[in-house]
Amino acid sequence: MSLKGKHLIDPGDFSLTELNSIFQLAEKIIENREEFSEICKGKILATLFYEPSTRTRLSFEAAMLRMGGKVLGFSDANVSSTAKGESIADTIRVISSYSDIAVIRHPKEGAPKLASKYSAIPVINGGDGGHQHPTQTLTDLLTIKKLKGSISGNRVAFCGDLKFGRTVHSLIKTLSRYPENKFVLISPNELRLPEHIKHILKSDANVEVVETEDLELVIDSIDILYMTRIQKERFFNEADYVRLKDSYILDKNKLKAAKKDMLIMHPLPRVNEIDYDVDDDDRAVYFRQAEYGVYARMALMALLLGVYENA
Ligand code: NCD
Numbered sequence: 194m195s196l197k198g199k200h201l202i203d204p205g206d207f208s209l210t211e212l213n214s215i216f217q218l219a220e221k222i223i224e225n226r227e228e229f230s231e232i233c234k235g236k237i238l239a240t241l242f243y244e245p246s247t248r249t250r251l252s253f254e255a256a257m258l259r260m261g262g263k264v265l266g267f268s269d270a271n272v273s274s275t276a277k278g279e280s281i282a283d284t285i286r287v288i289s290s291y292s293d294i295a296v297i298r299h300p301k302e303g304a305p306k307l308a309s310k311y312s313a314i315p316v317i318n319g320g321d322g323g324h325q326h327p328t329q330t331l332t333d334l335l336t337i338k339k340l341k342g343s344i345s346g347n348r349v350a351f352c353g354d355l356k357f358g359r360t361v362h363s364l365i366k367t368l369s370r371y372p373e374n375k376f377v378l379i380s381p382n383e384l385r386l387p388e389h390i391k392h393i394l395k396s397d398a399n400v401e402v403v404e405t406e407d408l409e410l411v412i413d414s415i416d417i418l419y420m421t422r423i424q425k426e427r428f429f430n431e432a433d434y435v436r437l438k439d440s441y442i443l444d445k446n447k448l449k450a451a452k453k454d455m456l457i458m459h460p461l462p463r464v465n466e467i468d469y470d471v472d473d474d475d476r477a478v479y480f481r482q483a484e485y486g487v488y489a490r491m492a493l494m495a496l497l498l499g500v501y502e503n504a
Contacts, residue, residue: 194210197497236257237265237292238262240319241284242266245268285316331492439465445468445470
């Protein structure tokens, strides 16, 4: 099995064996970073970011630099030829001859997939609109594996904006492919998980899904609490955003009822939904999660570039 030359647009593009090979390599890198510090020597990553980002772009850059490769790209579509009307198909054709692998973030759902059809190099989806965010999912699953011991058999709650949150969409679909996970969906009525995703979960009769608007009602039964930001930029109406933005604020008091070994995860950026007081609670792992994101991306790129093959 080899991931060499593949694109990653949707986590469903990879089998569980392929996903596990990424985690296996990421764990090797965590154990011995030095050993991998030159593995991408001579390789170039292109970062094409048509939408704001801190972690995703910089963690991709850090990942490539930590493997001895180089990086080029843009972080603002207004300074690229997109502003002159260039199509993403033409951009990627050109970038294919400038670099060896590319990550694309775009406000339009499906844009990275379209680019991959015209690309001569592996394309990674760095987040497309409210659709998917597969490398955040790799980050999240690596975090769960490292800190919970297993990606299976957990009761996972998603809290906040489940309608527009692409990190949720990617993660929940992927977790449902692993055995014996159960899901609790906590959101205001207007921001519930889209039906088409619920349908996928419910089509497997063994997956238990509970929906509620009340975090405090369910917090004592949860193994992993995945908090999310209300996605301001995807709202059509400012008044709706203002009304919903503080729907859930996790604080020390609410955590009293939670399990002692519950993980509190968040893809970041956090706005208001986790009180700063929670940061020093042992259960709060969102900053470690961001750190694991670099290792997950290192492993992914090494495998797509074919500079490393798992035994
Ligand atoms: C997420 C994203 O961009 O979807 N951030 C990230 O990549 N870490 C989550 C968010 O913006 O709320």
